[in-house]
Amino acid sequence: MEEKKKTAELDLENLIVVKVLGKGAMGTVFLVIDRVNDPSGRCPFALKVVEKSNFHTKFDADRRARWEVSVLARLSDPFLPTLLGTLETDEFLAWAIPYCPGGDLNVLRYRQTDRIFSPSVIRFYVAEIVCALEYLHRMNVVYRDLKPENVLIQQSGHVTLTDFDLSRILTPRTSKPPEPTIPVPENRRKHRRNLTRLMLVVTEKGLKKAKSARVSPVSRRRPSFSNGERSNSFVGTEEYVSPEVVRGDGHEFAVDWWALGILIYEMMYGETPFRGKNRKETFRNVVMKPPEFIGKRTALTDLIERLLEKDPTKRLGYKKGAVEIKEHEFFRGLKWDLLTEVSRPPFLALTEEETVKETLLTASTGMNVREYFKNLRQQAASIPQTPSQSTLNSPSSDCHCRRNVSSFTEF
Numbered sequence: 001m002e003e004k005k006k007t008a009e010l011d012l013e014n015l016i017v018v019k020v021l022g023k024g025a026m027g028t029v030f031l032v033i034d035r036v037n038d039p040s041g042r043c044p045f046a047l048k049v050v051e052k053s054n055f056h057t058k059f060d061a062d063r064r065a066r067w068e069v070s071v072l073a074r075l076s077d078p079f080l081p082t083l084l085g086t087l088e089t090d091e092f093l094a095w096a097i098p099y100c101p102g103g104d105l106n107v108l109r110y111r112q113t114d115r116i117f118s119p120s121v122i123r124f125y126v127a128e129i130v131c132a133l134e135y136l137h138r139m140n141v142v143y144r145d146l147k148p149e150n151v152l153i154q155q156s157g158h159v160t161l162t163d164f165d166l167s168r169i170l171t172p173r174t175s176k177p178p179e180p181t182i183p184v185p186e187n188r189r190k191h192r193r194n195l196t197r198l199m200l201v202v203t204e205k206g207l208k209k210a211k212s213a214r215v216s217p218v219s220r221r222r223p224s225f226s227n228g229e230r231s232n233s234f235v236g237t238e239e240y241v242s243p244e245v246v247r248g249d250g251h252e253f254a255v256d257w258w259a260l261g262i263l264i265y266e267m268m269y270g271e272t273p274f275r276g277k278n279r280k281e282t283f284r285n286v287v288m289k290p291p292e293f294i295g296k297r298t299a300l301t302d303l304i305e306r307l308l309e310k311d312p313t314k315r316l317g318y319k320k321g322a323v324e325i326k327e328h329e330f331f332r333g334l335k336w337d338l339l340t341e342v343s344r345p346p347f348l349a350l351t352e353e354e355t356v357k358e359t360l361l362t363a364s365t366g367m368n369v370r371e372y373f374k375n376l377r378q379q380a381a382s383i384p385q386t387p388s389q390s391t392l393n394s395p396s397s398d399c400h401c402r403r404n405v406s407s408f409t410e411f
């Protein structure tokens, strides 16, 4: 990865909570203003706060949070966030990134008629996502968490990928051919651990003997960030997990191109292609079922099909990376270098002026982050929380939300 940039130290006491932007497995993301450095509140930003108490209860939260900060500190791309500042107290680890007032791609899709995007809108957003992934892969970072909820819309209407705690460094492939993704010979199978065995059952015999697909974090080796050409971590969001991850074959950059195929399918049809009644069925579909395309076959369906190639070595993007995707017919005529110059992206968030106005109107609590959590704890102690309260203020709360399967579990 490239050199770390210098970022500002933030002071928790000065950060006033405007609203909660979202809550994830790891932390809470707030819209905040810095009352000392920005008393007029004209430059609100997003602050992701991880409570250190989570370090004991959530698997590897400490390492994941610090990892995310270290990745952010090295990013410099128009479609990726910049790290504005960090802070650490006895209670919290937090970092600031630019506010994306347009919400995420899932929220945006739910606002569309029939909850789908037109091919021209898909072309715009996907082109920007391809550029972001290209940048990450060039830095040897495999993202591993592409899904609509992690694609945010900036003030300008352009995209930003967020949430890097599942990302990982891989060394680029050498000329050595990759390991085949075919089942392992009988005599080697018994040495594999549970998940791998489960997935071999998926591939060969159906699911009758399969146990649960959930990987127990306790039984897994601790993650390492050491370089490697392939990763064996079982991470990602169920419907976006690639066949090689399900099979436990080890994976590399091609997992991001698989997830891109799922994302485009969902943007086009309003649902993911392999979702089953339960996780078991979803995984079986991921490994065995071809994606179904309704209606006329087009350059767009061809792109999806090539990205959803089960064998990663045959998948578009495997050999030459993003270039192969950029050269696909679906993007014919697109001026990649001028993407950032597009001044009228498909959907525009509030103007800067409107955002500031909205921020100042909403910033009525005057609470800082510490007070916010103290308040929350007091409320939780006095009133039993209902599910609807716990998602209050989350922009994705009206949508079908997906959680990661498991986090940083390796074998």
Ligand SMILES: Nc1ncnc2c1ncn2[C@@H]1O[C@H](COP(=O)(O)OP(=O)(O)OP(=O)(O)O)[C@@H](O)[C@H]1O
Residues within 6 Å of the ligand: 021, 022, 023, 024, 025, 026, 027, 028, 029, 046, 048, 097, 098, 099, 100, 101, 103, 104, 149, 150, 152, 162, 163, 165, 395, 396, 403, 404
């Ligand atoms: N810069 C931002 N601007 C606006 N909203 C944001 C921003 N960053 C995050 N959010 C909102 O907060 C949500 C949670 O953020 P994020 O995905 O980083 O948290 P997480 O705890 O890592 O979640 P996950 O459970 O996916 O791991 C996002 O889905 C998004 O809705």
